[in-house]
Every structure is written in C-alpha cells, then in structure tokens.
Amino acid sequence: MIVSPLWRGKSFAVLGLARSGAASVRALLAGGARVVAWDSDPAKRDQILPREPGEGDHEHSANGGGGATLEAAPSPNPLRLAALATSPAEAGKDLVLSDPLEIDLAGFDALVVSPGVPLNRHPVAAKARAAGIPIIGDIELFAQARSSLPAHKVVGITGTNGKSTTTALVHHILQTAGVPSLMGGNIGLPILEQAPLPEGGVYVLELSSYQIDLTFSLDCDVAVLLNLTPDHLDRYDGFEGYAASKARLFAMQSKTHAAVIGIGDTPSALIARSLSARGEHLTKIAPGVCMDQSRWPSLQGPHNAQNALAAIAVAQALGVPEAMIDRGLESFAGLPHRMERVAVRNGVAFVNDSKATNPESTAPALAAFPRIHWILGGKAKSDDLDACAPSFGHVVHAYTIGDAAKPFAAILDGKLPVTVSGDLATAVTQAAANAQPGDTVLLSPACASFDQFRDFEDRGDQFRRIVEALA
Secondary structure (H helix, E strand, C coil), X not given: CCCCHHHCCCEEEEECCCHHHHHHHHHHHHCCCEEEEECCCHHHXXXXXXXXXXXXXXXXXXXXXXXXXXXXXXXCCHHHHHHHHCCHHHCCCCCEECCHHHCCCCCCCEEEECCCCCCCCCHHHHHHHHHCCCEECHHHHHHHHHHHCCCEEEEEEECCCCHHHHHHHHHHHHHHCCCCEEEEECCCCCHHHCCCCCXXXXXXXXXXXXXXXXXXXXXXXXXXXXXXXXXXHHHCCHHHHHHHHHHHHHHCCCCCCEEEEECCCHHHHHHHHHCHHHHHHEEEECCCCCCCCCCCCCCCCHHHHHHHHHXXXXXXXXXXXXXXXXXXXXXXXXXXXXXXXXEEEXXXXXXXXXXXXXXXXXXXXXXCCCCEEEEEECEECCCCCHHHHHHHHHEEEEEEECCCHHHHHHHHCCCCCEEEEECHHHHHHHHHHHCCCCCEEEECCXXXXXCCCCCHHHHHHHHHHHHHCCC
16 A cells, blocks of 8 residues: 555545545555545445444455555444544544535545546535645545655556557556556556555556546656547536646656657647657657557557557656567557457457447557458447548458447448348357458447447457357
C-alpha cells in the first residue's frame, strides 16, 4: 500500500467506494487520517466499514503487509454510525459512514471523489467549493505520497484512444529491460493499493480526463498525449473543455521533464505547439510514419504504429537500451479484447477486437490486415459504417450478428460479400469454413454488446471459446 505521512491527523471525506475510492479510504486510514466515506450503494458501504468487536469472525488486510487492517461489516451498527456521523471532524478513531451532502464539510482537508462522479452536475462539488476545500482523486493522493517513496519516476499517459495499450506496452518494455515498474490509474489495480516500488522504479499511469480533473500536483517525468477526438462531452463545456482537461497533464509538469504528443489531429497539434519552448524535451509523433510492424504480432495497424512510437519515445526518455525496446515490442502480447490474436488454425489467424464498440474504433482493425473475414454487429451506436469504408477493400466477406445484423448487412450489400449470421457461434463457424491460409477472422463488432452478451469482455471471451472448440 502507498501512504503518506502528510495525511496524519488530517480529515478527508471520500465519495464513491468502488475500487479507487475503497483504496483511497484504506490508504488514508493507514496514513493516520480521519476519514468520512460514502457510497450510494449500501453493499459498498458495508464492505468498507470496520466492525465492532464480535460483529464478525474474519479480518482482511487492505493489501497484505503494510497498511491498516479493515474488517468487513455485513451488518453495521446503525446507532454507532449515527453517533459517529454527528461529529465527523472528530472521527479520528474510526472510519465514519456519512453522506458528504448531509454533513458540514468545513474543517476537512479535502473531498476525495471517484472519477465517475460528474463534477459538473453533482451537488457535492458546489458544496465542497462553498466550504473552500479542494476536490481531488486517488491520483492526487499518489502525487502527495511521492515524496515519501523510494526514488522513482512516473509516466502519465492520456488520450482519447490507445491509452491502455500504450500503458501496458511501456510497462512491458520496462519489465523486459529489468526495470521495476507497475501499472495503475485507469488500468490494473488502483495505484494506492499497490506496494511501493524499490529505488529506480517507474510508475506507469493510464490517466483519463476525469482523473486529470481531480489531480493538481502530479509532475510526470514523462507525460504522453496520444490523440484527441470528441468524447465525454456530457462532462465538459464542449470539446474545448475536454481538450483543456487533457492539456493540464503538461501544465503540472516541470518544464525540463519529457512530453510526448501525437500530432495526428489538430487539437493535439495545438497543445504540442503550446509546448514548443521545451525544445529537446518535447517529442512529436507524426501520423503516417512508415514502420516495419511485421515483427510485432500484437501491434498491427496504423493506430498501433502510433502507440508503439509513443512507447518507444517514453522508453528512450527513461534511458532504456534500444535492444531492450526492440525485444519488448516483439514479445508484447497485447491486451485482451483489443486486437488480441487468440489462435492460428490452418494458417488462419483469429483476432478478438471485441473492445471495438463503434465504427471509429473498428476502422483501425480493418486497416491492419490484408484479407479479413469480418464479424460485426450487436447493439448499434451508429446508423452507418462510414468510418470503416476506407478499408472495405481488405474485407473478403462480412458476417453480421445481433440487433444490427440486418441493418448492417443492408449497408454492406453491394459493397462486399455479406452473410446475415445472426449469432456469434454461427458467424465464427461460417468465417472459419470460408477462410484460406493467410486470412484473418476478425471479431471487431463496431457495436455495443448488450443485445446478446453481458459486456464486450463476455463477447470476446465467448469468441475465444468458440474458436478453441473449432474442429
């Protein structure tokens, strides 16, 4: 667990007790802070509350070794909660459950919220501002804890698309080179839940705009912006507000620290231009750079060329030898459901790109392979497939499934061979029967999954099982 002595004796309100919120509570308590926590889900409240003696038999440590021990609370004592909640600022001996909207926030040192809390709409934001207390997240707590950690470096990676792959790739290259590293932020375990790295370690953080909004002192040794396209506009005052959120990652940096920015879109290029005074500390990644990706089986397609270039620039900034960078690129296995090669049968590759839930995210996958049997469909987010059209020439045959099976087949009819398969198992069987050695059977649905599956991960897992069961 990562904690800071700076928290000792301070008071924090925590709103949202999912993974990052629960980790924040545990870390703050371990650091000697007073914590008032809340979640609208009673089950999450029960899981975080310490028990009275005799309320249960099993204890669990927050993270194995160094940290406060929290006890599960299936049946919290309502009288005890009520008594504690009447005086949250004096709750030093216990974790208190109380809604921040129902208590006086004056005297608290900060309100810690989960990234999912919409600050532009949730009333707690106005209440915290009126009380004059900062609204922060777990990444800011990590930033505060850095001074007490062994000497280390931090890489922060943001962008609309490609964050997870690039974060995992940087982590993999560092591991290949023997550099202690871990992933956190918007990927893997919450950063505060993880054990501190030894001296010389590198924390590789995937950062969403929501997390950056809640962070104020994270001085990344290397900060990365991959791209910017409209997203999450319900949380911002237009696209300009979203772009400004991403740009704050660089505003928090020391000017001599490295910035890596993809300039394939105008908003990102403008951010790079604003940092031109950094000179040699600024690396721009231009689109369309010709690269030999043939030795990187899990990094195919133009979008992964950009991800790889960003990871290379990060590794170089960290001083990783070129030979180790090459070895890491070649051995990177990719992330589940993102251009994931699940099998090769009779010379035919089967690729799981279930994470592609809209046409824009499917387009790079279609550009990545020369001969594709394309499985698409589900719960459509778009009435067209225009974003995919430039790569229709790569598609040997399409197989449509789910609610969008017939509408998508109608769109594709006359442009390429298409079969209305209906369900995933039928589509895989048909595609496998038609594919020739050298072809790729690609699940890249361009749709949400909720019509036939629990989520995109369930869809990808079922694809894998169907492929494994092929005769």
